[in-house]
Amino acid sequence: MVTAYVMVKAATGDVDRLxxxxSAIDGGVESVSVVAGDVDYIVKVRVxxxxxxxxxxxxxxEMGDIEDTQTYIAMD
Known part of the structure; x- marks a missing residue:
């Protein structure tokens, strides 16, 4: 099993919609957290x-209103 974290920067303030x-992506999104800081969301993925x-x-x-993403795969 692979655990990864996708840091997401949004280009809109429509937090709940995004x-x-x-969260509705099929196939392994475990959680989506709204955070303060350099990114707007942290998406935990287990696949x-x-x-x-x-x-x-x-x-x-590729979603609308997403400015940038960075993906990190957990090593343990």
Whole structure:
């Protein structure tokens, strides 16, 4: 099992809508947290492979009103 964290910077203040959209992604989104700081959301992903992480991160990055994403895979 692979655990990863996708840091998401949004280009809109519509926090609830984007949180709902990211939470609804099929295939491994475990949680979406709204955070303060350099990013707006942290999305926790638990999937079978790094390729699955890439698929979810790409889906998030291609959503409307997403400015940037950074993905980190946990090593332990």
């Amino acid at each position: 949180k709902s959209e990211m 079978d492979s790094p390729a699955d992480v890439k698929d979810i991160a790409t889906t998030i990055h």
